[in-house]
Amino acid sequence: SQELEQSPQSLIVQEGKNLTINCTSSKTLYGLYWYKQKYGEGLIFLMMLQKGGEEKSHEKITAKLDEKKQQSSLHITASQPSHAGIYLCGADSAGTASKLTFGTGTRLQVTL
Amino acid sequence: GAVVSQHPSWVICKSGTSVKIECRSLDFQATTMFWYRQFPKQSLMLMATSNEGSKATYEQGVEKDKFLINHASLTLSTLTVTSAHPEDSSFYICSASHPDRFNQPQHFGDGTRLSIL
Numbered sequence: 001s002q003e004l005e006q007s008p009q010s011l012i013v014q015e016g017k018n019l020t021i022n023c024t025s026s027k028t029l030y031g032l033y034w035y036k037q038k039y040g041e042g043l044i045f046l047m048m049l050q051k052g053g054e055e056k057s058h059e060k061i062t063a064k065l066d067e068k069k070q071q072s073s074l075h076i077t078a079s080q081p082s083h084a085g086i087y088l089c090g091a092d093s094a095g096t097a098s099k100l101t102f103g104t105g106t107r108l109q110v111t112l
Numbered sequence: 113g114a115v116v117s118q119h120p121s122w123v124i125c126k127s128g129t130s131v132k133i134e135c136r137s138l139d140f141q142a143t144t145m146f147w148y149r150q151f152p153k154q155s156l157m158l159m160a161t162s163n164e165g166s167k168a169t170y171e172q173g174v175e176k177d178k179f180l181i182n183h184a185s186l187t188l189s190t191l192t193v194t195s196a197h198p199e200d201s202s203f204y205i206c207s208a209s210h211p212d213r214f215n216q217p218q219h220f221g222d223g224t225r226l227s228i229l
Contacts (some may be wrong), residue, residue, distance in 0.1 A: 033217055042118070042205060042222035043156075088155060090218075098144055098209045100218060105155045 003027075004091050004103035012109045013079050021074045021106045023089035031092035032072045033100060034063050038085045046074075046087075076108075084110045115139055116208045118221025126229055127198060133191045133224045135206030141186035142208035146218070147179075150203040162189040196228045 003026040013019050023032065031050045035043040047056045049065035049072060056063050060077045076083055086107050090100035115138040123131055135145055143164045148156040160181055161169040168181035178200075180192040189208075193200050205223040210216040 035220075040203060040223070040225060043207075043220040045217045045219075048217050096213075098213055098218070099146065099158070099161060100207075101158070102148075102156045107153070 004089055004101060006087075006089060006103040006106050008106060009104065010107040010109075012111060014111050015080060016078050019076050019079055019108070021087050021108075023072045023074070023103050025070045025091055025093070027070070027093050029065075029069045029091050029093060030095040032063075032065050032069075033090040033092070034072070034074050035088045035090060036085050037088060037105075043088065079108075079110050081110045081112065084108055116206065116219045116221045118206055118224055120224060121222060122225045122227075124227045124229065125196065128195055129228075131193045131196055131226060133193075133204055133206070133226075135189045135191070135208070135221050137187045137208040137219070140208075140210055142189075142210070143186060144209040145183060145189040146207045146209070147181065147189075147191050148205045148207070150205060150223075156205060159191075164189075193226065196226070198228045201226055201228045 005024045007022045033048050034046040036046055037043050047063040052067040052069045054065045062075045065072045086105050088105050089103040117136045117138055119134045125131055145162040147159045149159050150156050158171050159174045162181045162183040164183045164186050170176050183189040203223050203225050207218040207220045209218055
């Protein structure tokens with residue numbers, strides 16, 4: 001079965017600092033999705049990566065998928081308190097772009 | 113963008129009660145919806161895949177008779193927690209698979225917090 005490991009599990013950064021969250025899959029991925037969640041709320045879609053070596057950016061967040069399509073990173077530049085939350089990577093391992101398996105999550109806190 | 117509505121957002125009920133949670137795709141038709149469960153400080157665990165017009169597919173370890181899923185229309189799936197007990201208390205989230213799923217992601221509801229007393 002598909003397993004996704006995220007690291008770190010939790011992260012506390014000072015406002016303005018950069019940070020990176022990693023997501024590693026035990027299998028080759030057809031697609032990798034990044035979501036953000038405030039605890040007790042729904043998921044906010046951030047980015048979808050499908051091709052090896054692909055990189056996408058939105059505002060201060062950049063996500064990359066490695067050439068082997070087994071590892072992805074999410075990088076936040078100049079973090080702000082609004083970036084705080086739980087970041088989840090989701091994997092499409094069946095090529096259906098439908099059923100997703102989620103990673104263990106990374107809890108981000110941004111201090112002033 | 114595509115929107116998925118989940119209702120109720122929060123419910124408290126007595127042990128032994130059955131609770132129904134609705135998941136609606138508001139501006140697209142979803143032949144497939146998914147139900148997840150999330151415990152505090154943990155990730156989302158897929159419970160079942162809801163297929164319009166057919167039986168749901170449950171993940172290993174999820175009790176079919178405990179968590180009844182009905183997907184009677186292309187815009188509505190329901191999850192009924194039957195004879196709920198305190199251990200069923202959790203955060204339940206649904207998602208809907210967009211028809212253009214290879215270019216659009218799954219869309220998630222805002223979740224339902226279920227507390228069983």
